[in-house]
Amino acid sequence: MFKPSNKSVAVSSCLALAVLLAGCANTGGGTSPGSGEAGGEPAAAPKPPTEPVELTIYSAGGTQREEFNKNYGDYIAKKFPHVRVQYINPRDGDAFKFENLLLMGVNVDLYYESIGTFFSTLPRTKTEFDLTPLIKQYGVDLTRFEPTLIEALRQNGQGQIWGLPVTTNGMSLYYNKDLFDKFGVPYLKDGMTWEQVYETAAKLDRKDGDKTIAGIAVSPSHSTRMNPYSVPFVDPQTMKATFADERWKSIVEPILKPAANANYRAKMDELEGKLPYSGEWLTKQELAIFGVFSDWQVVSPTPVPFEWDIAAYPTTKEMPGVGSQQYPVYWSIPKTAKHKEQAFEVLNYLVSDEYQLELSRRGGMTVLNSPDVKKAFGQNSLNKHKNLAAAYYNKFAPISPKTEVDKTAENELIKRLPDLAYGRTDINTALRQAAEEANKAIEAMKR
Template sequence: MLKKGMTAWLVLPLAAISLAGCGNMPETKEQPAGAVPASGNAPAELVFFSNSADSQESFNERFGDAIRNKFSNYTIKYIKKEKGSLLPDLIASGQPIDIYWESIGGFADGLIGFDMQYDMTDLAKKYKVNLESFEPTIMDALKQLSDGKLYGLPVFNNSMVLYYNKDIFDKFGVPYPKDGMNWDEALELGKKLTRSEGGVQYFGLGVTQLHILRMNPFSLPLVDPKTDKATIGNDNWKKLYSSVFINPAQDQGYRAKIEENKNKLPSETYDPFTKTRVMAMSGAITSLPSIRAEELSAFRWDMVAMPTFKELPGVGPQAYPTYFSVTKQSKYKEQAMEVIRFLASEAYQTEAAKKGVFMPVLKSDAVKKAFGQENAQFKGKNIGALFYNKYAPIPEKSKYNGVAQSMFEKVIGDLALGKTDMNTAFRTVEEEVNKAVEAEKKK
């Protein structure tokens, strides 16, 4: 039975792009806990689906070809989300889905919302999956989503990092940013680079609001899952909005750009950093080098860890993992589990990390150090920035977060321009979110 009032939580861009140039993953033999009895390698057709709308090419490059090399007796089929093959269409037509994958934001609405969840605990024990090998916050969040059971395993991860344009820093003779900065230090650095030169307005610092709201280091959900009320009244939201959105935009040239953008910060998109190259520092998702590979190749860039808040030393943004799940309706649960275990294995995670395909989900230092070793794009880059800070705990997700997102974002422009004060803006957000949630409940 489908849940009423389900709201889609937008999937981060990594899941919706083709990672060109990564190549096929080589066959890997190791598993997280060594060899175990297989399911007999009986032939099976395993059908994959995700609400990410990932392309066939991207699926094959990241997962499909490696799975086919490892399990030659399995037929691997991927159904791309598109008109006529949306999840409700597939379920209505009786099309089986053996393995469903989804980012943490859409996991509950997809897998659980369509009653496809299956407790994989016994399968994990049978195939000796070491659940302690994964990043703890990623598994803690999965337990929350699974109501204490095991509805999936993490396969790839995302988070945030601070990218910077070396050319802009060199142009103005400003020292490069460093790992371990707090927000006060980052803001002071940004002020030195927010200036107009030769008819070009440069912006010192910007952060993509979509991602920092979702992965905020204070571990705040947008909507409290227990009360279904907006959390905007929490004082930590004031600290985040001030440091991340308002304070970087106090220069008149910065404000003029916001007005030109119809109350949208220039950092709302990646373009000012990767395309027009007027943003000196950009806090963005860790998958940006995959999303904008060609644009990034045109200038000298690097990265450092996201600045931290003084109240949370050493704590960065949250992880944003994607989980792979054996579904309730699958006729090939053991074969599906074998495949997922392979994707979560240290061997596969290492190979994927070397190619810079995605951030690993394992806590192994060896896997983390392997990141980007075989990808020329990351040569000479500060890879350690990706893992410099601890992940903030992932809060319990409300199914109404998606309803609240646009309302949390809508007031940012007016706040940055000084057209409203924070108390007034936050009261408006609170009223609108709570009203929208109640309307959603009645659908």
């Protein structure tokens, strides 16, 4: 397998890229089928090509090679002995950034990226490719998937299907049972509202010897990106920040309402003005409840050094039974790919019941709506006895539209949260200022 140089100097990067180009010289393989629409009576799947082929897979997020092989590469090699996978990681140097590979004519057959930037990268690089004909040709049933994942593809791809979801995530509450037991507080249950969780957290906000315990904190980025109201950071029609929408006050409430407690603010003082986060829950055991990705500790190979469990993400009174949005990773076949049919064969396997069941057992959330696959979540992990079904307890909210400037708006909001938590500014002022600064930055980026 190709192993790129880690040297950062330009000459070394160019030499490494030259080796990569040489490794990609074997380009035989299939091309894209004709146009068509998914749906109706699927045609019989074509006989998969079995000639030896080298497929190049690119991870926009920079998955480490060992992790890629453990989660994908080894499974692909076992399923398709005729396929040799070459993996490219952009963290290996600037020469391995997707845009630079395209400029040098390097072939990429499969490209995967999280939803936050997937729908901006493909149009920017002019590599979007509608999989609808291949979906029809291979008889892929899109109704097998969690509906919001496919809806997001169509919404953000102007009706086209630029990829398929292979992995995903939702939000859940992790809680420290030892702290609950110590203070005599009943455990969290699935189906709780935010108000009920706030009441529980208030009983855990306290001093414990020389420790300051915070009752609850949620990941600001995850909870805002995956908010239950499906409000985007930026309106894709106007390309303006959406913070004038009154629903943002409710979206940031789980981040700010706990800060009304003096012990929570004392914890922020200890953290030099930062909001409590994962380290306070996992390492210091000074946070009782933490809202974060559902698979956060399920997939960890290291046992957590205290008793803990998971509960379903809280719901609002306005939207009972609706939890967070999902945050999927989509796999695409770039327009420039030289082995489109072989790449789709691999992608079709990664969304199959066979692979998704293995993924679920390891502790990854499935993209399918199969009850059996969901039930297997984490059953091969160290945490199979936890309340892992909480990850699927609620209905998922529709995924909000995405733009290439979402991060700009998100940053303007997130950086104001500490001042809001301390009461140095009010919510109306903070949201107005965040919108103004985000819009200025977006306009500057346009120019």
